[in-house]
Amino acid sequence: MKKKLCLLIIFILSTLFNGCAIKKSSQNTNSSISYTEKKGVNSSFNDKSIASSSKNTPKVLKYNDKGIPVIMYHSIKDEKDNPVRVSKESFQAQMKYLKDNNYTALSLDELYEFIENNVPVPEKSVVLTFDDGYKDNYETAYPILKKYGFKATIFVISDYIGKDEYLNASQIKELDKSGIRIESHTVKHEALNALSYNDQLATLKQSKESLQGLLSRQIKYIAYPYGKYNESTIKAAKAAGYSLALTTDGRWSDKSDGIYTLDRVFISGLHNLDTFIYRITTFDYDFNKVVKTEATLESEYSKAYAAFFDHKYKEAIEISDKIIDKDSNFFKAYNIKGISLCFSHNFEEGMKNIDKALNLNPNFGYGRFNKALAYELYGHYDEALLWYDKALEIDNYVWSYYGKASIYGRLGDASNAVKYLKIAIAMQESVKEEAKKEKDFDKVRNNKEFMELMK
Numbered sequence: 001m002k003k004k005l006c007l008l009i010i011f012i013l014s015t016l017f018n019g020c021a022i023k024k025s026s027q028n029t030n031s032s033i034s035y036t037e038k039k040g041v042n043s044s045f046n047d048k049s050i051a052s053s054s055k056n057t058p059k060v061l062k063y064n065d066k067g068i069p070v071i072m073y074h075s076i077k078d079e080k081d082n083p084v085r086v087s088k089e090s091f092q093a094q095m096k097y098l099k100d101n102n103y104t105a106l107s108l109d110e111l112y113e114f115i116e117n118n119v120p121v122p123e124k125s126v127v128l129t130f131d132d133g134y135k136d137n138y139e140t141a142y143p144i145l146k147k148y149g150f151k152a153t154i155f156v157i158s159d160y161i162g163k164d165e166y167l168n169a170s171q172i173k174e175l176d177k178s179g180i181r182i183e184s185h186t187v188k189h190e191a192l193n194a195l196s197y198n199d200q201l202a203t204l205k206q207s208k209e210s211l212q213g214l215l216s217r218q219i220k221y222i223a224y225p226y227g228k229y230n231e232s233t234i235k236a237a238k239a240a241g242y243s244l245a246l247t248t249d250g251r252w253s254d255k256s257d258g259i260y261t262l263d264r265v266f267i268s269g270l271h272n273l274d275t276f277i278y279r280i281t282t283f284d285y286d287f288n289k290v291v292k293t294e295a296t297l298e299s300e301y302s303k304a305y306a307a308f309f310d311h312k313y314k315e316a317i318e319i320s321d322k323i324i325d326k327d328s329n330f331f332k333a334y335n336i337k338g339i340s341l342c343f344s345h346n347f348e349e350g351m352k353n354i355d356k357a358l359n360l361n362p363n364f365g366y367g368r369f370n371k372a373l374a375y376e377l378y379g380h381y382d383e384a385l386l387w388y389d390k391a392l393e394i395d396n397y398v399w400s401y402y403g404k405a406s407i408y409g410r411l412g413d414a415s416n417a418v419k420y421l422k423i424a425i426a427m428q429e430s431v432k433e434e435a436k437k438e439k440d441f442d443k444v445r446n447n448k449e450f451m452e453l454m455k
């Protein structure tokens with residue numbers, strides 16, 4: 001059992017080092033994060049989402065007399081005081097906020113249908129966009145987006161593909177297949193308003209064609225570099241065959257912007273979580289307002305959670321202990337402490353803490369999930385299967401099904417592995433790509449049904 005955990009940790013470390021080799025300057029590259037880590041950081045299991053996730057409640061819809069925050073990011077990377085880089089920790093906290101608060105991340109097709117054809121969308125909708133096509137969008141943002149099942153769009157500069165810190169062709173193809181759609185940001189990041197109509201048309205057409213060649217599908221959307229455009233830009237965008245275009249400023253996107261000049265909400269590395277929340281909940285927000293963050297136990301907890309997600313188990317345990325010192329009933333802190341201990345070779349103490357969380361709140365889905373995960377980590381498969389089921393009683397969480405599937409995979413039980421993997425893939429398509437690489441399924445990989453599912 002101990003050996004198994006060691007192997008797992010070695011595997012985690014080796015994936016981290018592989019990442020570092022690709023990109024020396026970042027300490028947080030998780031392009032090949034193992035599924036167990038993802039499962040371990042399920043954030044949809046918290047008290048808030050349990051309260052609001054009753055499966056049959058219809059979502060409140062909104063129509064296009066209202067706007068939608070189309071969030072604009074660039075690079076997701078740590079760099080102090082660089083507004084176009086948002087740190088991984090901030091990005092993770094922002095996505096967790098969206099998930100915990102039942103936001104839907106729309107594709108640009110859905111945004112287009114909403115604005116042009118008044119096809120309703122959930123009241124709490126956002127659109128996630130990234131400009132320029134930085135490599136860290138793949139290495140850092142993508143695993144987080146995948147974890148939450150969020151769609152997003154990356155606007156790439158077609159001549160920069162594969163250069164320096166920009167995405168390469170194979171990353172672009174993989175992202176595009178997995179719900180992170182690629183669209184155009186011109187050929188060389190030209191300030192369109194400085195070009196003649198013909199030159200504008202040329203860069204708009206050429207970038208569209210080269211991306212279409214790469215992805216074998218229509219490219220329909222464009223983000224203007226620097227947000228710069230003039231009357232000719234709109235004409236050229238139409239002539240080149242785009243059906244929607246985004247600028248870089250303004251507030252929420254709505255019908256009155258015009259489909260070729262839609263606003264976006266800029267989220268910079270200088271914005272804290274509360275400013276993010278303010279901007280996506282206030283359609284007429286004040287550009288100059290920066291909301292001050294109060295240190296609460298909840299915000300301390302998000303730090304413990306983020307530390308765990310970053311495999312900084314010691315730090316996660318220390319922050320959790322501080323929270324417990326202040327409030328001995330803060331059950332979520334025991335849970336993060338517990339699972340962090342389990343990832344630090346301390347199964348018994350870890351389980352004690354997870355149980356403490358579950359004593360305080362027996363219906364804590366994430367606690368039940370972590371109990372299953374801890375059992376799984378230490379090879380207690382029967383108990384793990386039981387607790388994944390108990391977690392599923394509370395929340396229909398994709399990684400609980402995946403956990404069950406992977407245990408059956410290791411046991412060589414192909415029909416059950418396929419059964420649960422099917423459910424997980426139906427809930428979140430990107431799970432399939434995960435399963436293709438997952439060692440846990442090696443024993444059942446040659447099974448006919450399994451091969452059929454992996455097609």
Ligand SMILES: [Zn+2]
Nearest residue numbers: 131132225226
């Ligand atoms: Zn740009």
